Amino acid sequence: TQLLEQSPQFLSIQEGENLTVYCNSSSVFSSLQWYRQEPGEGPVLLVTVVTGGEVKKLKRLTFQFGDARKDSSLHITAAQPGDTGLYLCAASNTGKLIFGQGTTLQVKP
């Protein structure tokens, strides 16, 4: 069974701080996606990484895919209250997309 483990599960920080969320697995994936979900809404795709070692930036968010394509990280610089939400990684290598359990981020003003 493929499993995606995210850490930390919860994170509460002050506005302006930096943070990193991790997504780990023992399986190799052909691609990995990061989603963000706000309360009462469905998840929305932030980025897809496909190449080992790949780094993608989306404003203050930096995503990295591990060299072995088994893990990924999401780094947020100078977090804002608007970054509050549930961050989910999702991956597949058999045509079935599975999600991690999520990281709940709260950014306090």
Add this chain to the structure above:
Amino acid sequence: EAGVVQSPRYKIIEKKQPVAFWCNPISGHNTLYWYLQNLGQGPELLIRYENEEAVDDSQLPKDRFSAERLKGVDSTLKIQPAELGDSAVYLCASSLVATGELFFGEGSRLTVL
């Protein structure tokens, strides 16, 4: 372009009652998914359709859950009878290709009393 539409947004029922959820995917998206999501957790796949064919329903509790996607467009997910543990958000998503970007609806929040 309209996104994925789900209804109802909220449903409160008593245990042992039936309930049904409806999903209209984005036009042209052949792949449709139903996920279950508990509060603060990641979505868990219940069933995936390619057109009208259910290609992955291994996680669907078939004793009480059923789904259909007639004509390969809209889909319904039914629970009969509902149990207390079924209280959750039921998310529908669609994509152009399997494992591509998923577009989610707002979800249907079920409360079983």
